[in-house]
Amino acid sequence: MSPDAVLDPLLRDPTGLLRRFDGAGAARCFGFLVLLALGGHLVYGLVMGSFAGGMQWWAVPLKLLLGLACCAVICFPSLYILVCLSGAHAGPSQVAGMLAAVLALGAVFLAGAAPIAWVFSQSSNMVAFTGFVHLAAWLMSIVAAARVLTRGLRHWRARSSNWAAVWLLIFVVTGLQMATVLRPLVGPATGILEPGRRFFLQNWVETVDADLRVSAREDGE
Amino acid sequence: MGSGPVLGRSLAAIVLCGGFYGASIGAWRAAEQACYCALKLPLLLLSTALVCTLLNALWARRLGLDLNPGECLRAVLLAFAFASVVLAALAPVLLFFDRTLPGPWSPAAWSSHNLLGFAHVGAVAAAGSLALWRQRRWLAELCPRTPAAGGLAAVWLAVHLIVGAQISWNLRPWFGSPGLEVEFLREDPFDGTFYESLIRMARPRGRTL
Numbered sequence: 001m002s003p004d005a006v007l008d009p010l011l012r013d014p015t016g017l018l019r020r021f022d023g024a025g026a027a028r029c030f031g032f033l034v035l036l037a038l039g040g041h042l043v044y045g046l047v048m049g050s051f052a053g054g055m056q057w058w059a060v061p062l063k064l065l066l067g068l069a070c071c072a073v074i075c076f077p078s079l080y081i082l083v084c085l086s087g088a089h090a091g092p093s094q095v096a097g098m099l100a101a102v103l104a105l106g107a108v109f110l111a112g113a114a115p116i117a118w119v120f121s122q123s124s125n126m127v128a129f130t131g132f133v134h135l136a137a138w139l140m141s142i143v144a145a146a147r148v149l150t151r152g153l154r155h156w157r158a159r160s161s162n163w164a165a166v167w168l169l170i171f172v173v174t175g176l177q178m179a180t181v182l183r184p185l186v187g188p189a190t191g192i193l194e195p196g197r198r199f200f201l202q203n204w205v206e207t208v209d210a211d212l213r214v215s216a217r218e219d220g221e
Numbered sequence: 222m223g224s225g226p227v228l229g230r231s232l233a234a235i236v237l238c239g240g241f242y243g244a245s246i247g248a249w250r251a252a253e254q255a256c257y258c259a260l261k262l263p264l265l266l267l268s269t270a271l272v273c274t275l276l277n278a279l280w281a282r283r284l285g286l287d288l289n290p291g292e293c294l295r296a297v298l299l300a301f302a303f304a305s306v307v308l309a310a311l312a313p314v315l316l317f318f319d320r321t322l323p324g325p326w327s328p329a330a331w332s333s334h335n336l337l338g339f340a341h342v343g344a345v346a347a348a349g350s351l352a353l354w355r356q357r358r359w360l361a362e363l364c365p366r367t368p369a370a371g372g373l374a375a376v377w378l379a380v381h382l383i384v385g386a387q388i389s390w391n392l393r394p395w396f397g398s399p400g401l402e403v404e405f406l407r408e409d410p411f412d413g414t415f416y417e418s419l420i421r422m423a424r425p426r427g428r429t430l
Contacts, residue, residue, distance in 0.1 A: 074313045081310035085351065174314055181321045197323045199336060 006032040010105050014151045021097035033100035040107025041068050044137075047114045051121040051130050052188040059192055063182040071178050072099060075171050082167045086158035098152040102145045109141035127187040128204075128211040134186065142172060176200040228295055232267075234302035238309035239263040242344075245312040249319040249337055250397030257405045261392045266305065269385045270297045273377070280376045284369040286360065296359060297377065304345075304352035311344045330399035338396065353378050390415035 006029060009017040020029045045061030080095045090098070120133045149164035179185055180200040182193065187207075198206075243262030247254035277297060278290040288296070318337065323329040353374055360370035389395070391410045397403055 070317075074317050077310040077313055081307055085307075170311075170314055174317060177318060177321055197321055197327065197333075199322050199329075199333070202329070202332075 006036065006104075007108065010036075010101060010108065010148075014101060014105070014148045015155045017101060018094075018098060018148070018152050018155050021094045026093065026097060030097050030100055033097070033104040037068065037100065037103040037107045038065055040104070040109075040111040041065055044107075044110040044114050044117070047118045047121065048134060048185055050118060051186055052184075054188065055192075056184075056189055059189060060185055063185060063192075067175075067178045067182050068103065071171065071175050072103060074174055075099075075167070078170050079167050082163040083153065083156070083158070086153055086160055086163040088153050088156035088158035090152070090156040094156065098148065101148045101152070105148050106141040106145035109144045110137060113137040113140065121186075126211045126215065128208040131186045131204075131207065138175070139172070142168060228298065231295070231298040231302035235266050235298065235305050236263045238302075238305035239266055242305065242308035242312045242315075245315040245319060246341055246395050247397065248316055249322070249333065250325050250399075251403045254394070254397045254403045257403075258395060261395070261405075263305075265385065265389055265392055266301045267298075268388055269381055270294060270301060272388070273297065273380050273384050276380055277377055280380070281373055284373045284376070285367045286364045286369060286373055287367075288363070292363075296356065296363070297381070299359065300352040300356040303355050304348040307348040307351055308344060311348075315340060315344065325397070325399045334396060334399060349378075386415045390418070 006017065010033075017029070020026060041064045042061050045064035046057070048064070049056040049058070049060035076096065076099060079099055080092055083090050083095050083098075117133055117137050121130045124130050124133075146164060146168055149167070150161040153161040153164060177200050180198055180203045183198075183203065184194055239262045240259040243258040243260070244255040246262065247256070247258030271294070274290050274294045274297070277293040278288065281288040281293055315337070318340065322333040322336065324333070327333075356377070357371050357374040360373055364370060390413075391406075393407050393410070394401065394404065
C-alpha cells in the first residue's frame with residue numbers, strides 16, 4: 001500500500017477507506033493516516049512559524065504536532081461514546097481509524113491552505129489578524145474533515161449522524177484551548193511556552209486589544 | 222444476562238466512571254479535592270438511587286408498570302451507570318480545562334470557577350438527558366403492554382432531581398470556592414437545604430419572608 005492509496009480515497013471516497021478498518025491491513029492504513037496527519041500539520045506549522053521567525057521556525061511545528069496528539073487522546077473517549085450512542089457498529093479500533101482519518105483529511109486541507117496562509121502571514125504585522133487567518137484555515141479544515149465522520153457513522157450503520165456535530169464542537173473547543181496552552185503559536189517568542197493559565201477567549205481578546213493599541217500608536221506617529 | 226451481573230456492572234460503572242468524572246470536578250481546586258469528589262460523586266448517585274427507591278416503585282405501580290422496588294432500583298442504577306460512562310468520556314476534556322484555565326489562586330479564579338461550573342452543568346445535563354432517553358426505551362421494552370414508560374421516566378427524573386440536588390448540597394464542597402479550605406464535607410453538612418439557599422438568593426436584601 002502506498003501513501004497515495006490512502007490519500008486518494010480519503011479525498012474521494014472516505015467510506016471505501018474506512019471499510020479497510022473492518023478487515024486485515026487496518027494497522028498499515030492507520031499508520032499512513034497518522035503519518036499524513038503529522039506531515040500536514042508539520043507543513044502548516046512551518047508556515048505559522050515563518051511569521052515570527054527565529055526559534056518559532058522549529059518550536060511552532062513541534063508544538064502543533066504535540067497539540068494534535070494531545071487533542072486526539074483527550075477527545076477519543078468522547079468520540080467513542082458518541083459513536084456508540086449513535087448506534088453505529090464500530091469498535092474502538094475502528095473509531096481510532098476514523099479519528100485518524102478525520103485528522104489526516106484535516107491536515108491535507110491545512111497543507112493545501114498553507115500557501116494562502118503564508119501570503120497573509122508575510123503581508124501582515126498584526127498577530128491577531130494572522131491568528132485569525134490561521135483560525136479560519138483550521139476551521140475550514142475541520143469542516144472539510146467532518147465528512148469522514150458522517151460517512152463513517154453511516155458506514156457503520158448509525159441511526160443518526162447528528163452526533164458528529166456534537167463531537168466536532170467538543171474537538172474545536174479543546175483545540176482552541178490547546179492552542180492557548182501552547183502559545184505563542186503566531187507571535188514572537190521569548191521561550192517555548194508562555195507562563196500562566198488562560199481561557200482561549202480571554203487570550204483572543206487580550207491579543208486583539210494589544211494589536212489595536214500598537215496600531216493606534218503607529219497611526220499617531 | 223441475569224440481574225446479578227447487570228447490577229454488578231452498573232455499580233462498577235458508577236464507582237469507576239462516576240469517580241473519574243468526580244475527580245474532574247475537584248481537580249481545578251486541588252488534587253485533594255479531586256480525590257474527595259472521586260469518592261463523593263458515586264456516593265451521591267448511589268444514595269440518590271437508594272433514597273428514591275420506594276417512591277419510584279410506588280409511582281411505577283401507580284402508572285401501571287409491574288415493577289417491584291428491586292427492579293426499580295436496578296433500572297435507576299442502570300441509567301446512572303449509563304450517565305456515568307458518558308460523563309467519564311467527557312472527563313478528559315474537562316480535566317484538560319481544569320489544568321489550563323487560571324487556577325484558584327489567580328485574580329481570574331472566579332471566572333474559571335464559573336466557566337467550569339457552567340461546563341459541568343452542561344455535561345451533567347447532557348449525560349442525564351441521554352440516560353433518561355435510554356431509560357424510557359428500557360422501561361418500554363420491560364413493560365411493552367404499558368404505554369406509561371415515558372411518563373414513569375419523567376416522574377423518576379423529577380424525583381431524582383429534587384432529591385439529588387439536596388444530597389449534592391449536603392455533600393458540598395464540589396469545586397471548592399476560591400479562598401475556602403479544601404475539605405471532604407463542610408463543617409455542618411446538614412445545616413440548611415438547597416432550596417432554602419435558592420430562596421435566600423432570590424430574596425431582595427434587607428427583607429425577610
